[in-house]
Amino acid sequence: MPLTPVIRFGDARCELREGESVLDGLLRQGVPVAHACRAGSCGSCMLRAVEGEIPAAAQAGLKDSWKAGGYFLACICRPEGPLTVAEAGSDARVAATISSLGKLAADVLRVGLTCTAQFPYRAGQYLTLIRDSGLARSYSIASLPEEAELELHVRLIPGGRMSGWLAHEARLGDKVVLQGPSGECFYVSGREDQPVVLIGTGTGLAPLRGIVRDALRAGHRGPLRLFHGARTVDGLYLREELAALAAAHANFTYVPTVLDGDGAAGVDVGPIDRIVAGQLPGLGGWRGFVCGDPALVQNLKRKLFLSGMALNDICADAFLPAAL
Amino acid sequence: MPNCNLPTLYDQLGGAAAVEAAVDNFYRRVLNDDRVAGYFDGVDMDRQRVKQKAFLTMAFGGPHNYTGKDMRNGHAHLVSRGLNDSHVDAIIELLGATLRDMGVAENLIQQVAAIAESTRNDVLCR
Ligand SMILES: Cc1cc2nc3c(=O)[nH]c(=O)nc-3n(C[C@H](O)[C@H](O)[C@H](O)COP(=O)(O)OP(=O)(O)OC[C@H]3O[C@@H](n4cnc5c(N)ncnc54)[C@H](O)[C@@H]3O)c2cc1C
Ligand code: FES
Numbered sequence: 001m002p003l004t005p006v007i008r009f010g011d012a013r014c015e016l017r018e019g020e021s022v023l024d025g026l027l028r029q030g031v032p033v034a035h036a037c038r039a040g041s042c043g044s045c046m047l048r049a050v051e052g053e054i055p056a057a058a059q060a061g062l063k064d065s066w067k068a069g070g071y072f073l074a075c076i077c078r079p080e081g082p083l084t085v086a087e088a089g090s091d092a093r094v095a096a097t098i099s100s101l102g103k104l105a106a107d108v109l110r111v112g113l114t115c116t117a118q119f120p121y122r123a124g125q126y127l128t129l130i131r132d133s134g135l136a137r138s139y140s141i142a143s144l145p146e147e148a149e150l151e152l153h154v155r156l157i158p159g160g161r162m163s164g165w166l167a168h169e170a171r172l173g174d175k176v177v178l179q180g181p182s183g184e185c186f187y188v189s190g191r192e193d194q195p196v197v198l199i200g201t202g203t204g205l206a207p208l209r210g211i212v213r214d215a216l217r218a219g220h221r222g223p224l225r226l227f228h229g230a231r232t233v234d235g236l237y238l239r240e241e242l243a244a245l246a247a248a249h250a251n252f253t254y255v256p257t258v259l260d261g262d263g264a265a266g267v268d269v270g271p272i273d274r275i276v277a278g279q280l281p282g283l284g285g286w287r288g289f290v291c292g293d294p295a296l297v298q299n300l301k302r303k304l305f306l307s308g309m310a311l312n313d314i315c316a317d318a319f320l321p322a323a324l
Numbered sequence: 325m326p327n328c329n330l331p332t333l334y335d336q337l338g339g340a341a342a343v344e345a346a347v348d349n350f351y352r353r354v355l356n357d358d359r360v361a362g363y364f365d366g367v368d369m370d371r372q373r374v375k376q377k378a379f380l381t382m383a384f385g386g387p388h389n390y391t392g393k394d395m396r397n398g399h400a401h402l403v404s405r406g407l408n409d410s411h412v413d414a415i416i417e418l419l420g421a422t423l424r425d426m427g428v429a430e431n432l433i434q435q436v437a438a439i440a441e442s443t444r445n446d447v448l449c450r
Contacts, residue, residue: 301369306355310348311373 008084009033009047016078022047022058022085023074033074034128034136034179036322040076043182044128044136046092047074052083061182066092088179093130094119098174099149101166104237105230107156108203109166111139112149119178121145123210124187124289126317127180129162137162137322140207140291141181144214150178153206153237183207185289185315187215193222196287199276199300201229204292207317209238211289216249224252225280229272229292231259236267255279272296273303284308287315294318333385333435337428343380350422351376359414363402383419383440395446403449412447416440 004015007022014029016022023045026033035045040060049070058077059067071092074085087093096119100112121127126140129152143151157163185207196215198208205228212226230236235258242254257268257275268275273296280286286309290300297318305311338345351373355361364372382388399407416437423433 298366302355305348305369306352308352311351311369 005079006082007079008082009086019078021075022072022077022079022083026074032134034130034134035075036128036136036138037320038075038323039320040073041320042126042128042138042322043073043180044130044138045074046071046088046179047085048072048088050084050086052085053079053081054083055079090117093177093179096150096176096178098170098172098176101170101172104153106234108235108237109154109156109163111152111154111166113152113176113178114149115178119150119181121150121181122186123214124185124207124315125181125183126185126207127178127182130177130179131162131165132175135161135165136179138182138319140183140185140203140210140317140319142206142209144210144217151206153203155203183317185211185291185317187211187218187220189218189220191222191287192218192220194285194287195223195225196220196289197225197227197276197280197283197304198289199227199229199272200290201272201292201296202235204228204290204297204317204319205238207291208289209242212245212252216245216252221251224249225255226253227255227257227272227276229257229259229275233258233261233264233267273300276300277303277307280307282308287313290314290316292317292319294320333432333439334381334387336432337384337423337436339386340381342426343377343384343386346380346422346426347373347377349425350380350419353418353421354415357414357418360411360418363405363407363411380419382443383436385435385439390443392443392446395443396449399447400449407448409444409448412444 007014007016007025009026009031012029012031014025016025023033023035033045036042049072054072058072062071094115094117096113096115099114102110104110121141123144126138128136129139130136139152139154141150142153143149154163154166156167198212200208208226212224215224228236236256239256246252246254255268257272261267261269263269283304288304288309290297297316301314301316304314355364382390419440420433420437423436
């Protein structure tokens with residue numbers, strides 16, 4: 001008889017079925033566990049094991065202090081034996097209030113959050129935003145840790161449950177929960193002369209804005225080339241801020257690009273991967289950051305690698321939509 | 325017991341550092357080669373890099389846990405997509421080109437090719 005591991009969560013108890021993850025099993029029992037990607041990448045479904053053995057695979061990518069604390073990702077956890085689990089604790093979750101809400105472009109919101117406790121992060125990492133309904137979505141952080149407000153750039157998706165709520169219903173002072181941060185897309189000092197290219201489309205600019213400012217602040221001396229792509233000029237946002245940053249730092253260049261347009265002053269027209277390849281034909285020795293649309297991220301990662309960039313020098317965050 | 329006085333092939337090539345130095349070069353050649361690149365479409369590049377390192381470690385005569393069964397399991401879905409001898413030939417050729425690029429001596433390249441060759445039937449699930 002094959003063993004069916006029993007999972008306990010508070011008063012709930014569930015016997016996992018063949019091939020089921022801890023997340024699947026708990027959701028089947030009606031236990032509300034926050035989740036989004038269901039693929040072990042977003043960090044939303046993180047739980048803490050109180051008792052029992054967690055398979056190593058369910059902790060892949062988590063930072064060491066979380067691993068040591070028994071944290072694991074429920075969506076990729078298929079335990080061999082019984083487990084007693086609990087919600088992520090205050091060391092991984094903090095309460096926050098929406099402290100500002102504005103528009104950066106027709107379909108891009110700026111969401112400012114003020115945390116009620118410390119939420120240490122690196123510029124460019126992402127967090128899970130959890131509404132009181134339990135709905136969870138990942139967003140990249142556009143601010144720097146020492147700034148008072150934590151800043152997110154959220155693209156309004158038609159019918160989007162989180163982005164639609166933020167655009168139409170959320171009010172200043174509303175309470176949310178932040179979990180995380182996660183992700184490896186951030187500036188690491190030690191190679192201050194290395195040339196760096198940062199490429200993002202749409203709200204893929206959010207983490208890149210954080211990374212560029214972090215690098216400049218850390219005294220990066222090598223070239224920093226930021227390419228931001230949008231479908232049309234209306235989708236380019238923060239143009240003035242980035243142009244001003246470029247004017248203030250000789251090693252930073254900002255290249256706004258659009259897919260459709262007539263080449264109005266200062267904007268390159270065409271697919272962003274071709275614009276990058278045209279301006280930076282050889283990338284041996286460079287470091288690269290690529291964020292935004294998943295298909296574009298995958299394509300660019302391959303192109304940067306084939307242009308000579310070492311795979312370990314490429315940091316990429318694909319903004320995967322939540323699985324239903 | 326291997327003869328303790330003779331360095332192994334893996335040692336002569338430079339061990340783990342040589343694998344690390346070769347992996348991007350080799351993987352880039354694979355993705356640039358129309359004969360084999362199609363089999364790598366849509367795969368996660370970081371995970372693939374880890375697999376390429378394991379393959380190179382084995383081919384360099386280094387420590388590995390590959391079994392014939394792993395080779396078969398890992399390639400069965402590619403064989404069903406048409407993987408055949410010509411693709412194995414291409415991989416061995418690209419492996420040689422990588423090593424030549426790194427300045428490795430021809431007799432060592434032949435030994436690496438022979439190890440890669442020894443996996444041919446398992447890779448092709450024969
Ligand atoms: C690591 C990571 C970082 C992320 N960072 C950001 C960020 O900084 N800014 C940001 O805006 N988003 C980011 N995302 C995406 C974000 O998590 C949500 O997926 C997105 O905001 C949509 O959520 P929603 O609840 O509004 O829409 P949902 O209710 O989840 O989706 C509504 C419908 O729209 C579809 N849909 C979802 N996304 C898209 C899309 N991009 N294009 C077309 N259709 C879509 C869905 O399939 C569904 O049918 C990130 C995702 C990941 C994994
Ligand atoms: S990591 Fe589990 S839902 Fe995203």
